[in-house]
Amino acid sequence: MPLLKDGTHTENQYKVLSAEEATDALPPGDYLFPVSHIELALQFQAEGHGKSGLWLDSSDEPRISTDLLNQFTVVAVNFPKFIDGRGYSIAFLLRERLGFNGDIRAIGDVLVDQLNYMRRCGFSSFELREDQDVEVAVREMNGFTNFYQTSADEAIPAYRLRHNL
Amino acid sequence: MSGRAVFLKLPGHITKATDDQSMYKYDDYDQRIVADRVRQFHDQTQRFLDGKLSEDEFLPLRLQNGLYVQRFAPMLRIAIPYGMVNSEQLRKLSDISRRYDKGYVHFTTRQNLQLNWPSLEEVPNILEELTSVQMHAIQTSGNCIRNTTTDQFAGVAHDEIVDPRPWCEIIRQWSTLHPEFSFLPRKFKIAVSGSVEDRAATNVHDIGIHAHLNDNGAVRFKILAGGGLGRTPMIGSVIKESLEPEHLLSYLYAVLRVYNQYGRRDNKYKARIKILVKALTPQVFAEKVEQEWLPIKDSNAHLPEQEISRVASFFTEPAYQSLASVDLNDLALSASVPFQLWLKRNVHLHKKPGYSAVTLTLKATADAPGDASAEQLDAIADLADKYSFGELRVSHEQNLIFADVQQKQLYELWQQLEILGLATPNQGLLTDMICCPGGDFCALANARSIPLAEDIQRRFENIDFLHDIGELDLNISGCMNACGHHHVGHIGILGVDRKGEEYYQIQVGGASGYDTSLGKILGPSFKMEEVPDVVNKLLQTYVKERRPDERFIDTCRRIGVEPFKESVYAAA
Ligand code: HEM
Ligand code: SF4
Numbered sequence: 206m207p208l209l210k211d212g213t214h215t216e217n218q219y220k221v222l223s224a225e226e227a228t229d230a231l232p233p234g235d236y237l238f239p240v241s242h243i244e245l246a247l248q249f250q251a252e253g254h255g256k257s258g259l260w261l262d263s264s265d266e267p268r269i270s271t272d273l274l275n276q277f278t279v280v281a282v283n284f285p286k287f288i289d290g291r292g293y294s295i296a297f298l299l300r301e302r303l304g305f306n307g308d309i310r311a312i313g314d315v316l317v318d319q320l321n322y323m324r325r326c327g328f329s330s331f332e333l334r335e336d337q338d339v340e341v342a343v344r345e346m347n348g349f350t351n352f353y354q355t356s357a358d359e360a361i362p363a364y365r366l367r368h369n370l
Numbered sequence: 371m372s373g374r375a376v377f378l379k380l381p382g383h384i385t386k387a388t389d390d391q392s393m394y395k396y397d398d399y400d401q402r403i404v405a406d407r408v409r410q411f412h413d414q415t416q417r418f419l420d421g422k423l424s425e426d427e428f429l430p431l432r433l434q435n436g437l438y439v440q441r442f443a444p445m446l447r448i449a450i451p452y453g454m455v456n457s458e459q460l461r462k463l464s465d466i467s468r469r470y471d472k473g474y475v476h477f478t479t480r481q482n483l484q485l486n487w488p489s490l491e492e493v494p495n496i497l498e499e500l501t502s503v504q505m506h507a508i509q510t511s512g513n514c515i516r517n518t519t520t521d522q523f524a525g526v527a528h529d530e531i532v533d534p535r536p537w538c539e540i541i542r543q544w545s546t547l548h549p550e551f552s553f554l555p556r557k558f559k560i561a562v563s564g565s566v567e568d569r570a571a572t573n574v575h576d577i578g579i580h581a582h583l584n585d586n587g588a589v590r591f592k593i594l595a596g597g598g599l600g601r602t603p604m605i606g607s608v609i610k611e612s613l614e615p616e617h618l619l620s621y622l623y624a625v626l627r628v629y630n631q632y633g634r635r636d637n638k639y640k641a642r643i644k645i646l647v648k649a650l651t652p653q654v655f656a657e658k659v660e661q662e663w664l665p666i667k668d669s670n671a672h673l674p675e676q677e678i679s680r681v682a683s684f685f686t687e688p689a690y691q692s693l694a695s696v697d698l699n700d701l702a703l704s705a706s707v708p709f710q711l712w713l714k715r716n717v718h719l720h721k722k723p724g725y726s727a728v729t730l731t732l733k734a735t736a737d738a739p740g741d742a743s744a745e746q747l748d749a750i751a752d753l754a755d756k757y758s759f760g761e762l763r764v765s766h767e768q769n770l771i772f773a774d775v776q777q778k779q780l781y782e783l784w785q786q787l788e789i790l791g792l793a794t795p796n797q798g799l800l801t802d803m804i805c806c807p808g809g810d811f812c813a814l815a816n817a818r819s820i821p822l823a824e825d826i827q828r829r830f831e832n833i834d835f836l837h838d839i840g841e842l843d844l845n846i847s848g849c850m851n852a853c854g855h856h857h858v859g860h861i862g863i864l865g866v867d868r869k870g871e872e873y874y875q876i877q878v879g880g881a882s883g884y885d886t887s888l889g890k891i892l893g894p895s896f897k898m899e900e901v902p903d904v905v906n907k908l909l910q911t912y913v914k915e916r917r918p919d920e921r922f923i924d925t926c927r928r929i930g931v932e933p934f935k936e937s938v939y940a941a942a
Contacts, residue, residue: 301666318427341417348410351402353548363403368676
């Protein structure tokens with residue numbers, strides 16, 4: 206699946222594990238563990254089998270301590286269906302409330318037309334759905350120069366820019 | 371006013387200094403955002419037409435650009451933010467309706483305007499034309515934060531405590547293209563009121579904001595959440611008694627974030643915030659919001675004082691002359707009866723001596739309620755320039771308002787409105803109904819509503835009778851979705867489907883305003899041809915039971931629905 210990171214198409218190194226697949230019999234590699242298997246993910250990484258990340262589903266609540274969270278370099282948020290907008294708040298909370306400073310990745314039904322909003326809410330990489338066009342993705346992600354609200358990105362909202370705040 | 375963008379003036383029009391208008395003007399940021407949005411939608415529409423974007427995936431994108439697909443054709447809903455529109459914009463709308471549609475427009479119950487017959491391919495071009503007059507159709511549909519609405523008399527109301535318009539504009543901007551809240555469980559509507567009487571139906575909005583002054587004269591907001599109509603009508607609950615203005619946005623973030631995370635997504639009929647507020651109880655919901663709010667209260671979501679002043683600076687008074695008040699009774703004295711009736715019903719108190727606000731009801735018999743033709747729009751634009759600082763308001767009752775008319779010009783204005791068929795003296799009366807498009811246009815309808823509205827208007831055309839009955843809200847919806855606000859009509863009519871046939875359920879006792887109540891269903895439903903008679907029986911009961919100075923709704927509240935029910939179902 207095409208992975209977009211830092212505005213370019215890159216190699217996806219992590220495999221997403223379902224709850225059934227997340228066992229202690231995994232072959233070495235880099236994996237995203239379901240958040241319910243956080244202990245296993247930490248153990249897997251500590252034992253040197255590969256790099257671990259986590260993934261949350263849209264129904265999962267981001268309630269993990271910042272220390273624990275920052276043991277991982279990637280935390281993914283799943284969009285079971287692109288119209289399920291819970292992932293935007295989850296990403297925001299991971300980034301802003303919990304202070305996660307690694308890569309927040311959108312996985313699942315990730316479509317080009319939502320990338321701009323995702324990026325603003327704190328997502329930093331995007332595992333696009335197979336059929337998505339990377340060129341359109343890059344264009345759509347950067348389609349706006351100004352924004353009305355503050356979110357989890359660097360953009361300064363118009364109500365502050367106007368007054369040089 | 372300094373710092374205002376110069377407004378585009380087309381040659382050949384009666385132009386006037388638009389700086390007179392106390393309306394928000396876009397700056398470069400605003401203009402760039404709407405322009406970028408249009409460019410984005412051009413691209414999306416093209417990809418859809420090229421088969422690169424599926425129907426399902428295009429759906430929320432087009433809805434959030436105002437484009438519905440209804441029974442016969444696409445429908446485009448254009449925002450009239452908090453009900454304010456100027457003459458330049460009106461001319462543009464009229465022009466668009468001629469070139470892209472059938473030469474008429476429909477005003478809705480949420481300060482929007484609809485074109486019923488545009489073609490999908492042309493919608494991006496319409497949107498582009500709208501940006502040239504600082505208008506848009508952003509988020510007029512879809513599961514996102516919709517157009518923020520308010521009192522049609524904002525800024526001129528005699529009973530105004532706080533001008534709601536700056537707050538509406540601040541909310542409009544904040545909610546526009548919100549990255550976190552554009553895929554909510556369901557649509558989300560905010561209304562603001564700042565006067566003694568609530569004319570914006572704030573209690574039946576997802577969030578209702580009551581702006582008031584505290585003991586020190588500082589602006590504060592009371593916040594209600596969880597109101598809404600639709601199939602489970604509910605009145606909003608207070609979740610914050612007194613919010614400081616600088617925290618308005620951070621608090622809205624918190625409410626929306628709680629809703630976005632916990633609102634139901636498994637069943638679209640249970641997805642509105644009202645269901646969540648009820649399930650959690652308003653207290654628990656308010657606590658969750660509070661927890662979400664405290665950490666972000668002083669973040670970048672904090673609203674800077676400079677921005678509040680900047681936005682407020684647009685809503686200063688227009689160049690009023692200092693005039694003496696005219697006694698409207700004197701005006702009426704030697705005048706014709708139609709003018710007298712119009713003065714009584716369609717002319718409203720104003721905060722400035724010598725001025726009145728005037729309602730043009732779009733409720734002439736045989737015209738679909740809320741419709742206006744391109745010719746009417748042009749003529750209204752000219753009258754606005756001549757009599758009301760080039761500005762017009764739109765009300766949730768689907769009417770138009772000149773907010774600032776000199777009282778000494780009322781007669782002159784009335785004469786011209788008469789010629790245009792826009793002087794129907796029925797503001798607030800039985801025939802000034804709220805009515806949804808119903809089965810003639812809407813694919814979700816159980817029954818038609820426009821022909822029923824017409825039947826009722828024909829039956830009760832006698833203006834003396836109407837005036838004797840007095841203030842009465844009659845609201846019609848073609849199905850449970852309640853676009854016609856039937857739950858909060860003094861008389862509410864709901865289209866239902868009985869074995870494939872159109873029937874109408876009648877309820878009485880509903881009201882919007884601060885004393886909102888939901889109507890009670892009388893009993894078994896009726897056929898269309900029976901409804902005018904049923905309405906007549908309700909009116910006769912009122913006439914029999916009323917005390918002096920009691921409105922229909924007051925009588926209803928005092929005696930309950932039983933007598934009405936009996937009159938309707940009594941054996942003939
Ligand atoms: C013809 C196309 C239309 C369709 C398909 C449509 C559909 C709907 C639906 C499905 C709802 C219920 C939403 C819910 O309960 O969550 C709704 C609500 C509403 N509609 Fe429409 N509508 C249409 C036109 C209109 C028009 C023309 C107006 C104004 C006259 C209008 C005003 C409203 C209002 C005020 C509500 C909100 C009631 C509430 O708070 O739940 N709609 N509409
Ligand atoms: S109330 Fe029903 S019939 Fe009327 S416009 Fe809304 S969805 Fe259509």
